[in-house]
Amino acid sequence: MKSAIHIISLLILLLLATAQCKDDDTQIFRAYAEGTISYSDAKFLQDPIHLVKDGKIIAETYPKDNGNFVLAGPYDKGIYKLQLKQYKIKSFSTETKGCRLSADSLAIEIPDGVTYVIFNNIELK
Known part of the structure; x- marks a missing residue:
């Protein structure tokens, strides 16, 4: 009986010793977007705001009553978007260079390499 416990203990120790963390996690950054x-x-408050990368939602939030929002999601490289579900964007202001309004006015494209962006104001149509 004692030898069976020793063998099981050794197997568990061996499994724990060979377990490794994924190296890929050190290469993953986060994209942050916040603003007003x-x-x-007022129906706008019922629709989510998304960060979207390659057609996949990487972050979702709902705006507060005052229009403020904060989003954060995994990011590695490439362009990503701050996207609204159905409300079109009339204009926006930010200090971040290279951001632009999408052709359908439902999103703001954020350039490759930008991991933090503050929108001073996003005005809806």
Whole structure:
């Protein structure tokens, strides 16, 4: 009986000793976006705001009553978007260079390499 416990203990120790953390995690960064959205229709508060990378949602939040929002999600490289579900963006202001309004006005494209962006104001149509 004691030898069976010793063998099981050794197997568990061996498994723990050979377990490794993924090296990939050290290469993953986070994308942060925050700001204020000016809106006139209170229904806007019911729709989520997303960060989207390659067609996949990497972060989701709902705006506060004052229009403020904060988003953070995994990011490695490439362009990503701050995307609204159905409300079109009229204009936006930020200190971050290279951000631009998408053709459908539902998103703001954030350039490759930018991991933190503050939108001073996003005005909806």
